[in-house]
Amino acid sequence: MTVIHISAECYPVAKVGGLADVVGALPKYQNNAGISSHVIMPYYDNKFTKAHNFNKIYSDTLTLANETLEFNVLMLNKDVLDFNVYFIDVPELIFKDYVYSNEDTERFLAFQIAALNWLTTWNDLPDIIHCHDHHTGLTPFMMQQCKQYAAFKNTPSIFTIHNAQYQGWFSHDKVNLIPEFNFDNVGLLDWGGSINPLAAAIKCAWRVTTVSPSYMEELKKSANGLENLLSSEAPKCVGVLNGIDVNVWNPETDPFIQENYNTKTINTGKVANKAYLCKKFNLDAKKPLFAFIGRLVLEKGADLFPEAFKTILNTKNASILLLGSGNSDIEEPLKDLLNFKGLYNAFIGYDEALSHNIYAGADFLLMPSRVEPCGLNQMYALRYGTIPIVRSVGGLKDTVTDIDEPNGFGICHREITAASVVHAVNRAIELYKDTKTFSALQKQIMTIDHSWNKSAITYITLYKSIKQPVND
Numbered sequence: 311m312t313v314i315h316i317s318a319e320c321y322p323v324a325k326v327g328g329l330a331d332v333v334g335a336l337p338k339y340q341n342n343a344g345i346s347s348h349v350i351m352p353y354y355d356n357k358f359t360k361a362h363n364f365n366k367i368y369s370d371t372l373t374l375a376n377e378t379l380e381f382n383v384l385m386l387n388k389d390v391l392d393f394n395v396y397f398i399d400v401p402e403l404i405f406k407d408y409v410y411s412n413e414d415t416e417r418f419l420a421f422q423i424a425a426l427n428w429l430t431t432w433n434d435l436p437d438i439i440h441c442h443d444h445h446t447g448l449t450p451f452m453m454q455q456c457k458q459y460a461a462f463k464n465t466p467s468i469f470t471i472h473n474a475q476y477q478g479w480f481s482h483d484k485v486n487l488i489p490e491f492n493f494d495n496v497g498l499l500d501w502g503g504s505i506n507p508l509a510a511a512i513k514c515a516w517r518v519t520t521v522s523p524s525y526m527e528e529l530k531k532s533a534n535g536l537e538n539l540l541s542s543e544a545p546k547c548v549g550v551l552n553g554i555d556v557n558v559w560n561p562e563t564d565p566f567i568q569e570n571y572n573t574k575t576i577n578t579g580k581v582a583n584k585a586y587l588c589k590k591f592n593l594d595a596k597k598p599l600f601a602f603i604g605r606l607v608l609e610k611g612a613d614l615f616p617e618a619f620k621t622i623l624n625t626k627n628a629s630i631l632l633l634g635s636g637n638s639d640i641e642e643p644l645k646d647l648l649n650f651k652g653l654y655n656a657f658i659g660y661d662e663a664l665s666h667n668i669y670a671g672a673d674f675l676l677m678p679s680r681v682e683p684c685g686l687n688q689m690y691a692l693r694y695g696t697i698p699i700v701r702s703v704g705g706l707k708d709t710v711t712d713i714d715e716p717n718g719f720g721i722c723h724r725e726i727t728a729a730s731v732v733h734a735v736n737r738a739i740e741l742y743k744d745t746k747t748f749s750a751l752q753k754q755i756m757t758i759d760h761s762w763n764k765s766a767i768t769y770i771t772l773y774k775s776i777k778q779p780v781n782d
């Protein structure tokens with residue numbers, strides 16, 4: 311069975327967030343499980359592509375409205391990433407040093423058209439086309455409806471929703487960017503008067519998955535306008551919990567961290583990694599270290615931090631370190647807290663190596679998300695013996711059990727308020743003081759298996775079960 315993942319991001323080639331981690335890991339685990347799994351992604355002019363050699367394996371032109379654009383398909387050898395990655399290079403549109411921009415309608419449509427144009431030239435068509443998020447949301451529609459892709463009418467498409475907040479909306483004025491299709495079916499593209507790639511994918515894909523079972527249920531009640539669509543398409547939708555790449559995220563071998571450790575050496579390992587972080591960021595290593603890594607947006611609950619952190623820092627009972635960037639309304643008050651010298655620090659930006667050091671050196675990881683389709687950070691934290699403090703929502707609800715529950719190992723809260731974050735942190739401080747329980751918990755959480763092994767097989771079972779679109 312040959313599966314093609316189509317995605318805007320893939321770690322380590324281009325990463326903005328968790329989408330890259332999933333697309334950079336799932337194909338590896340699927341190949342290990344015995345199928346042939348590949349990735350098609352845009353070619354960006356970034357650090358990774360500059361450092362690697364590519365073979366040009368195909369060249370052609372594509373039509374985008376009235377424009378004819380050249381494109382190339384470049385290939386990176388399987389030995390580099392443990393799976394084949396094919397890069398679509400449309401020099402006029404995609405060859406840039408960023409992943410997302412405000413020309414994305416044209417860029418990602420050109421990407422999807424080029425990918426399908428190239429795939430139609432394959433002698434044996436892939437068995438499954440697996441698309442990820444709205445940037446590839448028009449692919450299931452084009453496979454089903456566009457004359458030039460008639461070859462794909464019987465090829466199952468899977469669409470995974472990593473985040474339904476972003477839908478890729480654009481005006482019907484731009485419908486002519488999409489290759490010719492029977493205009494009677496234009497309604498498949500529409501939701502609420504705009505072309506909505508996410509909605510089109512939910513309507514046209516043979517199966518839809520979300521990245522955790524709880525998120526699937528939550529979307530029926532809150533999906534940025536797509537609630538009714540998701541409820542009516544429920545028979546073809548299923549939640550499959552993300553996994554993590556336990557080779558990339560392994561405290562025993564992680565090349566980014568200061569001292570490698572395992573369950574036997576965690577005590578000294580944690581102390582060394584925490585000492586490094588505290589020295590680098592001028593924090594008090596004697597206090598429990600709370601960290602946050604992620605986008606500074608409402609979705610992640612980051613707006614609760616200024617008030618919550620101020621209350622916590624005033625007690626002088628904790629050190630706090632934050633890594634992320636996002637809305638300036640949230641960034642600014644977080645920068646104002648820098649006057650709590652020795653107790654608080656923030657790195658506003660993106661730094662992959664630092665994120666590994668934080669998972670390794672922090673005692674607790676904060677995730678007060680309003681919405682969390684799955685969340686990978688809590689699973690990375692567990693693997694590094696860092697106790698997650700989460701709001702029980704989406705994938706966080708599916709992966710973290712509160713210490714007061716049977717077999718619990720994390721700290722959970724329900725409310726989305728600064729006070730509930732403070733309350734959760736105070737519970738964590740109490741736990742930290744009980745050194746015996748705290749230390750046993752650190753060891754216990756490192757052994758929880760969140761590798762992709764199980765979910766990679768769940769996806770393969772899903773692929774194999776698909777005989778026809780659910781609505782036929």
Ligand SMILES: Nc1ncnc2c1ncn2[C@@H]1O[C@H](COP(=O)(O)OP(=O)(O)O[C@H]2O[C@H](CO)[C@@H](O)[C@H](O)[C@H]2O)[C@@H](O)[C@H]1O
Nearest residue numbers: 327328329472604634659660661662665682683684685686
């Ligand atoms: N400033 C920074 N510097 C360095 N690294 C940073 C960083 N900010 C974030 N990261 C890293 O980016 C990834 C974030 O992954 P998440 O799954 O938590 O969130 P995201 O919202 O991007 O993903 C969406 O897709 C994923 C995958 O399906 C879902 O798990 C999630 O719920 C959904 O919102 C992690 O690897 C994290 O370490």
